[in-house]
Amino acid sequence: MSKVLIIGAGIMGLSTAYYLQKKGYQVTIIDKGEIRDNCSLGNAGMIVPSHFVPLASPGMITQGIRWMFDSKSPFYVRPSLNMELIKWGLKFMKHANQQHVSNSAIPLRDLSLLSKKLYQELASEEDFKFELSNHGILAYYKTEKAAEEEAHLAAKGRELGLDMAVLDAAACRSIQPKLDMDVLGAVHYRCDSHLYPAKLISALSKYLESNGVEICRGEEVQRIEKENGKISAVYTDKRLWKADQYVLATGSWSPAIAKLAGLQISIMPGKGYSFMEPEAEERLTIPALLCEARVAITPMNGSLRFGGTMELDRINDRVNLQRVKGIVESVPKYFPELQPAMPEPGKVWFGFRPSSPDGLPYIGRSKGLNNLVIATGHGMMGLSLGPATGYLLSQLIGEERMEMDISMFSPDR
Structure with missing residues (x-):
């Protein structure tokens, strides 16, 4: 053997x-x-065929530079003379173009669809109960710019054979009737799923x-x-x-x-944060992505998991509470009645996403x-x-x- x-x-x-x-x-x-x-x-537990655009894509460099000057922003690169970071960054810049995005779409789609199929098979086995749900993910937006970007993404997704639909605010409310929301609309990534990672x-x-x-x-x-x-x-x-x-x-x-x-x-470690709060009222039952804020909210085990941020730095055990505060403050802007409390440092999970430059x-x-x-x-x-x-x-x-x-x-x- x-x-x-x-x-x-x-x-x-x-x-x-x-x-x-x-x-x-x-x-x-x-x-x-x-x-x-x-x-x-500690991640958001999302299975995402909708994510066929790699991190290295047009606009990310400009957006990343803007975010770096905001202590609560979704993205941060810690300034340092780290040669590995410099090399990584140069490679990232080389790949942040439309040709790379086009070349990556089908391989990423196929890899994700294979994974979703395997998750379905795994969940059908007796010993594997991990709260797999196939109701998709809703990507909410508040601005016309984000609405345009998401509509373009949805159109491309449909070209790739993925089930994605653009919804107005009224349609969003009809899907989640218990959830008070202040949004222009959302794209429903019906091709996506979610589970409870633990x-x-x-x-x-x-x-x-x-x-x-x-x-x-x-x-x-x-x-x-x-x-x-x-x-x-x-x-x-x-x-x-x-x-x-x-x-x-x-x-x-x-x-x-x-x-x-x-x-x-x-590889550079991209630190992300998350925390959980009980949600007995079950107002949010379908995972949410807050487009402008780059925050994810997932119902899990009777609670909601709030997560986000991408800090590129050396591996460390620091908890940047300003980044966590950015997550907390973004949620009521989309869902006024969802007001998570700022968690104690010991209640904040963090992990390092292994991020390749392309x-x-x-x-x-x-x-x-x-x-x-x-x-x-x-x-x-x-x-x-x-x-x-x-x-x-x-x-x-x-x-x-x-x-x-x-x-x-x-x-x-």
Whole structure:
């Protein structure tokens, strides 16, 4: 039986382990932390075929510069002499054009639709109850400029075969009658879904450990040995690991682990924040995106999760309460009766989205090491794209016919 060692126990690592275990591989997962603190847990739980436009797109540079001067804005780049950030930024600027957006649309759509299909299959299994809901997502806007941008996005989405509809304010109110709103309208991304991340991660972990997959927590990779174009051994702070195939799925920590193997992966950690509040009245039942504010609101487990911001900086444990305040203050501007309280610092979750400079994930083999596959760089769509990435990696490891073309996602691009 072929042995696979997966480094990283986030949604990418767990999903890859799930599909490999189904195919009969002997799988071990190692992670430096606890599964409960990974980036998959605190996000908005959205499955988003609607997101076929990469972060590196026209207008993002100009918009990003404007946002940098507002302490409560959705986007921030911490000024520093960080050479990795400078290199990342130059690559981002190179890709922020319409041609890149056009080239990326179909691969991102196909990856998302595959993931949604796999989530549906997973939710039909007895042991996987994670509040999967298929009522779509509503992207609300307050300005004519945002309305025009969203209408253009919806038209493009329909060209790609995605179910998206432009709604006026009256139609928005008819869908969410309990929710008082002050908006011009919304685009209903009917192609989207959402789930409760904590239940998903718990169900996956429980299933894997009940079916022969060893998950070793608190093991930090310290050294990687290579021989004849292959990884021959991985050393953690506790022991030595050997396998036939290796998977690198360590999110924003991937560049450091890749460096141990002599590889370079361009990723910047994009810190995001979220917090939850009980919502007994169930006024908001369909996830909301607040377009101008770049804030997400998702109903989960009898509560609402509020999330947003993108801070590009080194990995750190600082909680920027001004950014959280920006989330809090934006909500009543769209929904006057929804007035979340400013959470205590200890109640604020934060995680680091692994952001590639072109806005596309890294999925595939590296030419440098022929027994290593890579799954990282998914940015804000990690949870959304987890099952598809894991499934494709299982096909790659098994040298099977691939479900889709993944050349756009090559780690060596």
